[in-house]
Amino acid sequence: MKKIPILFNIKEECCGCAACYSICPKEAIKMELDEEGFEYPIIDENECIRCYKCLKVCYFK
Template identity: 65%
Template sequence: MRDIPVLFNNKDECCGCAACYSICPQRAITMSEDEMGFEYPIIDKTKCVCCSICIKTCPVKINAL
């Protein structure tokens, strides 16, 4: 059983591009605005099927490889 991906641990690991949100086949990701008005993705664990497409699409994680 694969785990639900961790899109970011700290906000500097996410530029808010919403690529993960756009590509999720389950529509399990929503973009949520923080207190500064920046949007960050949140995964609905009840919808996620742990396919990891979101992580593989994330430009920040690609650059970190």
């Protein structure tokens, strides 16, 4: 099976814009608050169909 996309390695690579969350056709991405109150996307491996739309929409990539 193809690999789960990596949306960011370090938090500086994600501004929390939620574009990935919005485009995911499987609603496999959740925006979760970190300890400082900023939202970051988390992918549910069981829901993700590896379409990589989330990577394409992310302007950090």
